[in-house]
Amino acid sequence: MSHHLSSLTQSPTLILQKLESDLCARHDVQLDIVRLDLVDETISGNKWFKLKHNLSAARELNYKRVLSYGGCHSNHLHALAAAGKRFGFETIGVVRGDEPLTYSATLQDLLKYGMDLKFISRERYRDKNAQGSISALEKEFGEFFLIPEGGSNLLGVKGCAEMVSLLWDQPATKIDYLVLGCGTGATLAGAVVGAGGRCKVLGISALKGADYLNDNVLSLISSFNRSQSCAGLSIGEWRIIHDYHFGGFAKIKPELVQFMDAFSIDTGIPVEPLYVGKTLFAVYDLIKTGQIPNGARIVVVHTGGLQGVRGMRLQMQKQRDRI
Numbered sequence: 001m002s003h004h005l006s007s008l009t010q011s012p013t014l015i016l017q018k019l020e021s022d023l024c025a026r027h028d029v030q031l032d033i034v035r036l037d038l039v040d041e042t043i044s045g046n047k048w049f050k051l052k053h054n055l056s057a058a059r060e061l062n063y064k065r066v067l068s069y070g071g072c073h074s075n076h077l078h079a080l081a082a083a084g085k086r087f088g089f090e091t092i093g094v095v096r097g098d099e100p101l102t103y104s105a106t107l108q109d110l111l112k113y114g115m116d117l118k119f120i121s122r123e124r125y126r127d128k129n130a131q132g133s134i135s136a137l138e139k140e141f142g143e144f145f146l147i148p149e150g151g152s153n154l155l156g157v158k159g160c161a162e163m164v165s166l167l168w169d170q171p172a173t174k175i176d177y178l179v180l181g182c183g184t185g186a187t188l189a190g191a192v193v194g195a196g197g198r199c200k201v202l203g204i205s206a207l208k209g210a211d212y213l214n215d216n217v218l219s220l221i222s223s224f225n226r227s228q229s230c231a232g233l234s235i236g237e238w239r240i241i242h243d244y245h246f247g248g249f250a251k252i253k254p255e256l257v258q259f260m261d262a263f264s265i266d267t268g269i270p271v272e273p274l275y276v277g278k279t280l281f282a283v284y285d286l287i288k289t290g291q292i293p294n295g296a297r298i299v300v301v302h303t304g305g306l307q308g309v310r311g312m313r314l315q316m317q318k319q320r321d322r323i
């Protein structure tokens with residue numbers, strides 16, 4: 001395993017896998033999936049791309065410690081803890097909610113990777129970005145490089161933009177639609193600038209009533225453009241679809257679990273329900289209902305997050321029992 005940060009800043013090869021099905025054949029669509037779940041063994045999915053420039057910046061500014069935030073199943077904290085261990089940063093994870101009696105599989109991994117955990121109440125978590133709240137953490141842990149929740153800052157957007165632009169490394173690439181799940185929308189913002197108008201980008205919201213998302217993505221795109229001083233950068237059509245949250249974040253339904261089980265059996269590709277399962281369900285439904293037109297070339301992003309499945313097993317089994 002390399003401990004050099006250069007392996008973080010290098011661009012990995014993206015694995016694209018063709019998804020064939022009767023549905024795709026009937027609608028004459030070509031569907032490929034980008035396997036970000038395979039990008040790294042432990043620093044999984046889109047979180048890898050959001051972290052790379054953040055950690056490079058931390059290193060450049062001589063920070064030894066990196067702090068960030070997340071829930072007790074957080075893919076972001078998991079990726080950060082693993083990256084910290086590999087690249088030689090101390091990591092601090094500020095976790096939403098009181099310390100549980102039994103640690104989730106994710107929390108156990110965070111400890112294993114050597115992350116310091118700080119549990120704060122849900123109320124305090126809501127105020128986490130207030131200066132007072134950050135000063136208190138600095139008093140407790142010393143100075144640190146702060147990465148916001150989900151790694152969703154400008155440096156995160158930059159990494160995602162680079163990832164998406166790799167899709168056009170092959171000159172013959174033609175994509176009509178790029179589809180990916182969104183939570184904070186930073187990955188979507190990166191996808192929009194990375195695509196640079198070469199395709200339409202659709203974000204599938206994993207949260208209910210996520211009206212903030214559009215503004216989030218817009219402001220990330222415009223600050224990205226300002227930071228690159230290329231205001232003339234081409235921005236293509238993009239849109240967030242709110243019809244596939246299945247009741248809200250981390251909520252699932254029998255038909256989603258049924259779809260995911262069938263998908264994994266058909267393709268051999270493991271998926272997690274919070275983002276990837278919902279996004280794939282959406283893609284097939286958009287094809288079925290003609291919202292993505294016949295003949296389209298579609299690329300859907302598997303944003304990873306498989307470690308989080310461990311926290312969803314029981315809930316998924318309950319849904320299967322209801323089928």
Ligand SMILES: *Cc1c(COP(=O)(O)O)cnc(C)c1O
Nearest residue numbers: 182183184185186187275303305
């Ligand atoms: C965090 C995460 C997302 C959401 O990314 P945002 O940039 O916050 O929109 C999507 N998929 C998976 C698997 C994730 O872990």
